Amino acid sequence: MPTTTADFREAAGNSPAVRPAGTGGVTLVCGTRPELIKLAPLMRAFGDGCAVVYTGQHYDRSLYSRIRADLPPSDRFHELGVGAGRRGGQLGRTVSAVDEVLADRPGRVVVVQGDTTSALAGALAANAHDLPLVHVEAGLRSHDRAMPEEHNRVLIDHLADLCCAPTELNRANLLAENVPADRIAVTGNTVVEALQTALPSAEDRWAVLAARGLERDRFVLATIHRPENVDDPARLAVILRELGRLPLPVVFPLHPRTAKSIEAAGLRPLLDPLVELEPQAYPAFLALAAEAAVIVSDSGGIQEEASVLKRPVVVVRRSTERPEIDGTFGTRVLPGPAIGTEVARWLDDVVGHRERLRNLPSPYGDGSATARIVAALDVLLDHRTGVPTAG
Numbered sequence: 001m002p003t004t005t006a007d008f009r010e011a012a013g014n015s016p017a018v019r020p021a022g023t024g025g026v027t028l029v030c031g032t033r034p035e036l037i038k039l040a041p042l043m044r045a046f047g048d049g050c051a052v053v054y055t056g057q058h059y060d061r062s063l064y065s066r067i068r069a070d071l072p073p074s075d076r077f078h079e080l081g082v083g084a085g086r087r088g089g090q091l092g093r094t095v096s097a098v099d100e101v102l103a104d105r106p107g108r109v110v111v112v113q114g115d116t117t118s119a120l121a122g123a124l125a126a127n128a129h130d131l132p133l134v135h136v137e138a139g140l141r142s143h144d145r146a147m148p149e150e151h152n153r154v155l156i157d158h159l160a161d162l163c164c165a166p167t168e169l170n171r172a173n174l175l176a177e178n179v180p181a182d183r184i185a186v187t188g189n190t191v192v193e194a195l196q197t198a199l200p201s202a203e204d205r206w207a208v209l210a211a212r213g214l215e216r217d218r219f220v221l222a223t224i225h226r227p228e229n230v231d232d233p234a235r236l237a238v239i240l241r242e243l244g245r246l247p248l249p250v251v252f253p254l255h256p257r258t259a260k261s262i263e264a265a266g267l268r269p270l271l272d273p274l275v276e277l278e279p280q281a282y283p284a285f286l287a288l289a290a291e292a293a294v295i296v297s298d299s300g301g302i303q304e305e306a307s308v309l310k311r312p313v314v315v316v317r318r319s320t321e322r323p324e325i326d327g328t329f330g331t332r333v334l335p336g337p338a339i340g341t342e343v344a345r346w347l348d349d350v351v352g353h354r355e356r357l358r359n360l361p362s363p364y365g366d367g368s369a370t371a372r373i374v375a376a377l378d379v380l381l382d383h384r385t386g387v388p389t390a391g
Helices: 005-011 033-049 061-070 087-104 117-128 148-159 168-176 191-198 202-211 233-244 256-265 282-291 300-309 338-347 350-358 369-385
Strands: 026-030 050-054 077-079 109-113 133-136 162-165 184-186 220-223 250-253 275-277 294-297 313-316 330-333
Touching (some): 026 033, 026 087, 033 191, 033 300, 087 117, 109 369, 117 133, 133 369, 162 168, 162 369, 191 369, 202 282, 282 300, 294 300, 330 338
Parallel strands (some): 026 050, 050 077, 133 162, 162 184, 250 275
């Protein structure tokens, strides 16, 4: 099973690499593991014409080591190591660091993914250098201004020369904000290709379960890490208690931010009923997610992944920027008894729900997002230079 970026490149998708003629000099800016996972299919498509600027936004030692192992050893890899800190200070340091890389090796186009501080920093640095900017996963909106990522998303979309919207709903969000239609391409989401590449075989998935004493459809997988849930000790305690009351074993990969909050608030006894794990490598996590009876999470990416894996997800959030799955693959609930109520609904007929979800298409596309993004990027560069890049 692929575990490094080199593996992802080798296996990303069933079709050959789709390298656009003339897009050498692509600079990908990322700083977190989810960004890396979703950008891996594009790294393969761009091949040697791609440079990676890794900001180091994820700073926990164990998580960092996994991220670093996933990045290609190359003279086209720039490690900035901006680390943690208050959001404003982190943004400022990251913009300055990315700006220095672009001053030395500007390339032709900058690509950012999602809504992180690193993505916004890459967008601002590209703008300062008058480089065309491509935003992968554009147009997502929670309409929740208390969410820092919402501000990042909006700013990046309005700076971008090309907004790669995963769904028609995302396109509609952009049009409603007066982003010109000719700057928008509906592409699907590269998470589909990344997941299809990294998902272990059925035999390997069952081996992952067996090593942990688990059985298919006989456990719940839970991940909680968002500030709205883990920075408030009372809210975090409520979520952990509800997870501990579920009727099946709850597998709980413990995010570094969550672990820190649990220790600070003295909540470790609430982990006793749970099957606590370290943060998992992506293939191992997918093995657990694919075989779980139900997933409970506050992660945006897991909402997408659940729709590809055809598993139900209970989203513990006050708002979501991925409403496409609501009422099909999952539902959103607030921390409290609603977690148990919604999980119980999915547990009433696990086999039947699995079969029903198997027949539902993911709203995030059919695995051709990379080819569509590359084609749209080619058109963008054609228009910028006036010189055709293909043919």
